[in-house]
Amino acid sequence: MTKNQFQEMELEESWEEIKRVTSKTKEQHLRTEGKRQAKKRKNIREAKEQYMTKKCKKTEDLNSRHDTFNVHKKIKKATGRYKKQVLDTIKTNDGELVIKIERKFKVWQKYIEKLFEDTERPQREYFPETEGSEITESEGCQQNN
Known part of the structure; x- marks a missing residue:
């Protein structure tokens, strides 16, 4: 080799x-x-x-x-069946998730306005009392007794 x-x-x-x-x-x-x-x-x-x-x-x-x-x-x-509900998420009517607080306030405001909006009943008009005399203290006490 x-x-x-x-x-x-x-x-x-x-x-x-x-x-x-x-x-x-x-x-x-x-x-x-x-x-x-x-x-x-x-x-x-x-x-x-x-x-x-x-x-x-x-x-x-x-x-x-x-x-x-x-x-x-x-x-x-x-x-594992116990879960706290998280209620701090808000969605708009379009299903969009709202994160900013200012926007959450606006969404809540629109929701409440819509909730209390009543289109079926006519609006009541407020008429201040113009007729009649004032009730005196003695008359008021008589009604309560």
């Missing part, structure tokens, strides 16, 4: 050794990463279990005190 062939073989062997060491290190690292992830998941499960156990004990304590209102409230929260 010539000198070049030895160099090529050494180069190939070196390359194979580098690949082998790299692969081995990668596998070890991935295994430890997998173990780390499994440990994290286990810790999360345990924390959830402790949290739920604590909530259940509080609910059982409320139940033993016959506080059915709060028991029901806690159960709704625990099952």
Whole structure:
């Protein structure tokens, strides 16, 4: 064999050794990463279990005190059926969402004007009393008795 062939073989062997060491290190690292992830998941499960156990004990304590209102409230929260209603969103008649406060006031003003707008009944006219005498204090007291 010539000198070049030895160099090529050494180069190939070196390359194979580098690949082998790299692969081995990668596998070890991935295994430890997998173990780390499994440990994290286990810790999360345990924390959830402790949290739920604590909530259940509080609910059982409320139940033993016959506080059915709060028991029901806690159960709704625990099952995810409890949601506070958010009433700060307003839509225009066109279905457009209103965000700015000034615009919300205008939408409310239009809504209330429309609500109290009465087109079916005629408007009453106000006539100030011009006839008759004033009621005296003694006459007012006689009516109350």
